[in-house]
Amino acid sequence: MNQEKKSKTPAIVFDLGGVLIDWxxxxxxxxxxxxxxxxxxxxxxxxxxxxxxxxxxxxxxxxxxxxxxxxxxxxxxxxxxxxxxxxxxxISGDIPDTVKILAELREAGYPLYVLSNWSAESFARVRAKFPFLDWFDDMVISGQIGLTKPNKEIFDYLLEKVGLPAGECLFIDDRNENTEAAEQFGFQTVLFTSPEEFKSYLIDRKIL
CATH class of the missing domain: 1.10.150 (DNA polymerase; domain 1)
Known part of the structure; x- marks a missing residue:
């Protein structure tokens, strides 16, 4: 996690597998x-x-x-x-406690985005099973664009969608290589280990 505290994070970017969806x-x-x-x-x-x-x-x-x-x-x-x-x-289902946090962030008015390494074909098979995916302003699915994390190109692609600099985005992922890369590219980052730890981070930074 970045150590610098932020009182406001304009955009929040979620990975899916291992964070919101139990794959x-x-x-x-x-x-x-x-x-x-x-x-x-x-x-x-x-x-x-x-x-x-x-x-x-x-x-x-x-x-x-x-x-x-x-x-x-x-x-x-x-x-x-x-x-x-x-x-x-x-896939066993969603990760309920993270979905609850997502709902709180949505209620608080934060722009929400997805940045996920996922096959376009397999994502299409499960997309409709997770209604909370409709809460996002936009989603970047690697298999749909031919770019994957942790490569810089996919983060640049995301920023074009978000319309904000990396420093005004909080990126959550369960893989260390992805959060380390994002941090190098200027993002605020959280290495996701559990919904409880993630919620504590958000409260500590006064994001929630």
């Missing part, structure tokens, strides 16, 4: 592997790593990525196909 591929693969945690972790590390997910977050076609991965891991093809076919099962 975790383990939710699906625990079912597929009958709760075998070691097998789940090995699969996610070797077959379905985060570096591969970033390709889809960047706009690469999901089904094409699956087919290419199946060529590398033919014995895991059924599980790779399930990742797309049952992708909705990687």
């Amino acid at each position: 975790n591929p383990r939710y699906l693969f625990r079912k597929l592997f009958d709760g075998d945690e070691e097998r789940v972790e090995r699969f996610l590390a070797e077959v379905c790593p985060q570096s591969w997910n970033v390709q889809m977050d960047s706009g690469y076609p999901f089904k094409k990525a699956i087919e290419e991965r199946c060529l590398l891991f033919p014995d895991q093809a059924q599980y790779l196909h399930a990742y797309w076919e049952r992708w909705d099962e990687t």
